[in-house]
Amino acid sequence: LPKSASFLFSFNKTIAHSTHKRPESKPDVSASRARFAKTVLFVPPGVDPEDVTDEMILPGSNIVVGPYAGHSQIKEVEFVKSSGRAKDCPKDDRPEFAILGRSNVGKSSLINALVRKKEVALTSKKPGKTQLINHFLVNKSWYIVDLPGYGFARASNAARTDWSSFTKGYFLNRDTLVAVLLLIDASVPPQRIDLDCANWLGRNNISMTFVFTKCDKLKASKGKRPDENIRDFQELIRENYKQHPAWIMTSSVTGLGRDELLLHLSQLRNYWDQ
Numbered sequence: 001l002p003k004s005a006s007f008l009f010s011f012n013k014t015i016a017h018s019t020h021k022r023p024e025s026k027p028d029v030s031a032s033r034a035r036f037a038k039t040v041l042f043v044p045p046g047v048d049p050e051d052v053t054d055e056m057i058l059p060g061s062n063i064v065v066g067p068y069a070g071h072s073q074i075k076e077v078e079f080v081k082s083s084g085r086a087k088d089c090p091k092d093d094r095p096e097f098a099i100l101g102r103s104n105v106g107k108s109s110l111i112n113a114l115v116r117k118k119e120v121a122l123t124s125k126k127p128g129k130t131q132l133i134n135h136f137l138v139n140k141s142w143y144i145v146d147l148p149g150y151g152f153a154r155a156s157n158a159a160r161t162d163w164s165s166f167t168k169g170y171f172l173n174r175d176t177l178v179a180v181l182l183l184i185d186a187s188v189p190p191q192r193i194d195l196d197c198a199n200w201l202g203r204n205n206i207s208m209t210f211v212f213t214k215c216d217k218l219k220a221s222k223g224k225r226p227d228e229n230i231r232d233f234q235e236l237i238r239e240n241y242k243q244h245p246a247w248i249m250t251s252s253v254t255g256l257g258r259d260e261l262l263l264h265l266s267q268l269r270n271y272w273d274q
């Protein structure tokens, strides 16, 4: 098993928030249950679920910050290479995070927002054009990996088959993969293809964090708000997972969730590194 799998199963312990000790003298049990019973936390290595307090939870997420969290800011980033196959990826033992999601979900925008540069990863206008695994080295110590989007309507069947064969090869064979950041567009209702992708990763024991994008789109003219779409998505995920993966709300426009996501990546990385 890749190390990411053992990480997932050894340490991705999740608990219902309602089980926490609450010091109030007159707790309104029914109210706190209603509010917290469905909130399932990502508790990282080194944290006893019993010891979790509200201050340890990153805003806009279910992620608890633990002792492995450390230096998280990005000082430099360099493009390393594009690879057509998993076995062409850089031969390296530095940890990496893969960015995955539907075309147009905001993968390239998220990478640019994380590294605070406009054009590290080109925001593509032609869905399905890129069929490569792109490695970016951060602070000379870890990689962000940009992957092609899935689910674009105009792609040929051949392109889809290519996508699945080579990205599956990457996920199943990349020993240095710490976690997949699976991007989900919070401005639209849950999409079948995203649930299928999450389930495929789950079945293959690949650690993942749901990164909800476009959370700034609060005034969608029709449909639900991002927080409602996120809740609906999690309802559907919960049916298939005993332990809820980490999730976080982001916006590449406002910078929402940026520092929190980087801190989360630091604790996953530092644990993996040791």
Ligand SMILES: Nc1nc2c(ncn2[C@@H]2O[C@H](COP(=O)(O)OP(=O)(O)OP(=O)(O)O)[C@@H](O)[C@H]2O)c(=O)[nH]1
Pocket: 101, 102, 103, 104, 105, 106, 107, 108, 109, 110, 122, 123, 124, 125, 126, 127, 128, 148, 149, 150, 213, 214, 215, 216, 217, 250, 251, 252, 253, 254
């Ligand atoms: N409002 C808003 N728009 C966003 C956000 N992130 C991305 N977008 C927009 O969504 C569109 C797609 O963004 P990209 O970053 O190119 O998406 P991608 O996932 O890389 O798409 P592919 O490369 O085609 O797979 C662009 O028009 C972005 O400006 C966000 O956080 N908020």
Ligand SMILES: [Mg+2]
Pocket: 107, 108, 109, 122, 123, 124
């Ligand atoms: Mg892109």
